[in-house]
Amino acid sequence: MEEPLVEFELTKEFxxxxxxxxxxxxxxFIRKTLEDVKPADITGLLYEFNPEEAKYVLDLLAVDVQAEVVRDLDPDTRKRFLKAYPPSEVIVLLNQLASDDTADILNELPIKEREQVLSGLDTELRIQATELLRYEENVAGGLMAKELIKARYYWTVVECIEEIRKQAESVDRFYAIYVVDENDVLLGRVALQDLILKDAKTIVGDITEKGGVAVETYLSDTDVAELMKKYDLESIPVVNVQGKLVGRITIDDIVDVITEQAEAERQAMAGISEQVEEDDSVWRNSRARLPWLLIGIFGGLMNAKFMGLFEAELARITAIAFFTPLIQATGGNVGIQSSSLIVQSLANPDFVDEGLWKRLLKVFFVALLNGIVLSGLVFAANVVLFGEYELSLVVSIALFSVILFASFIGTVTPLILSKSGFNPALAAGPFITTTNDLLGLTVYFITVHFML
Structure with a gap:
């Protein structure tokens, strides 16, 4: 009977x-406390301590558990943490890991230490890691692991199963067997259930699912993630330019890619110009925030300057100043809503191909409906509260126009940024807010000027 998972909670008392x-x-006490705790939970615990304390804790655990914990640390923390380890101990840890995880950690080490550690790895792991280090981190070659199960197309089922037993010693888990020819060119894949159910003398090539989805080593990590999501794959084979099978990418690596991509977009939408963590230096955190804050300051100064152009109208009808926050806030909110939906849709590579004009027309009608409802409510509320019919009408017309313009800007800006090669998530943050503040004031005061 399988033992239940131990629930681990980081309470203040603990x-x-x-x-x-x-x-x-x-x-x-430490060893007994962590005896049945999952490595991922131990990783979370280690963030509470400095590298020397964390190393003391890990040294009390089994080597394979230590390796898993180090693997699961975030890269910045792991860099600091491994400074407490001599190269000889890093070698012991990496010899417990898969080739892709080993290559990732080697990339984080100083060059001299990297060479020392690499030379001390087990022969097969050293060869695999050395090959992976050739690739950039954000492409399929940098994501893949060399460990996999492959079979020759001319083997019988019984030969294939026997070979699987040998190869599986170096593979933690596998979801399919990749079938290759004499030159290791990928032909397809065969499901485990087919091997089990077929006659022992059946040729593997006869039960192989030909073709299938594979990625080249140079394909970007985001494209790989999209393919695995589209076809609901647990793993995907990686081939070189000659079509030879060189590795595989598993779902756990893709989850990391998706998480990092979501974090980068979230920071971009918040106006943070580079990837930062909470525990990064003050200068790095400040540098990441300043650019868009400066743009916001510039936009605010432009707003003030623009309002000064209508000083006569403000002096004559002071009530129009009461509604500038309403106009600006509504325009900003509408713009952010529109841009956020477009950014989300752009994650689908078929977005533009599926009728861009049809989608833009739909956005226009949504803005039209929202504009009618909101401007109607504002008109009625102003008439009741202020009793100024003419002023209420002007504010409502201006608000309706701002909603249409803000929706247009919020929709088009991410498309233009994406087409220009920039992160469209930038459009969903301070850029849209600042632009629509200025746009809202322009529309509002021009409406006031001509109608009042």
């Missing part, structure tokens, strides 16, 4: 007791 045990070097 942290205090564990810190006390760590300060007093109570190794028996």
């Amino acid at each position: 942290r205090d007791r564990f810190q006390e045990a760590l300060d007093q070097r109570q190794s028996d």
Whole structure:
């Protein structure tokens, strides 16, 4: 019977007791406490401690658990953490990991230490990691692992199963067997259930699913993620330019890519110009935030200057100043809503091909309906609260126009940025807010000028 998972909760009481045990070097308590805890939970615990304390904790655990914990640390934390390890101990840890994880960690080490560690790895792992280090991190070659199960097309089922037993010693888990020819050119894949159900003398090539989805080593990580999502794959084979099978990418690596991509877009939408973590230096955090904040300041100064052009109208009818926050806030919100939906749709590579004009027309009608409803509500509320029919009409017309313009800007800007090779998520943050603030004031005061 399978044992139930141990629920692990980082309560304040647990942290205090564990810190006390760590300060007093109570190794028996620490070892017993973490005995049935999953490596991923231990990883979360280690963020509470400095590298020396974390190393002391890990040294009390089995080597394979240590390796899993180090693998699961975020890269910045892992760089600091591994400074507490001599190269000889790093070698022991990496020898427990798959080739792709080993290559990722090697890339994070200083060059001298990387060479020392690489030379001490097991022969097969060293060869595999060396090959992976040739690729950039954001392409399929940099994501793939060399460990996989492959079979020759001319083998019988019984020969294939026997070979699987040998190859599986170096593979943690596998979802399919890749079929190749004499030159390792990928021909297709065969499902495990087909091997089990077919007669022992059946030729593997006869039950192979020909073709199938594969990616080249140079394909970007986002394109790989899109393919695996589209075809609902747990793993995908990687081939070189000659079509030879060189590795595979599994779903856990793609989850990391999707998470990093979502984080980058979230930061872009918040107006943060580079990838930063909370524990990065003050200068790095400030540098990432300043560019778009400066743009916001510039936009605010432009707004003030623009309002000064209508000083006469403001002096004559002071009530029009009351509605500038309403106009600006509504325009900004509409723009962000529109741009966010477009950014989300652009994640689908078929978005433009599926009728761009039809989608833009739909956006226009949505804005039209929202504009009618909101401007109608504002008109009625102003008449009731202020009793100024003419002013209420002007504000409502201006608000309706701002909603249409803001929706247009919020829709078109991400498309233009994407077409120009920039991250369209930039359009969903301060850029849209600043632009629509200025646009809203322009429309509002021009409407006031001509109607009042």
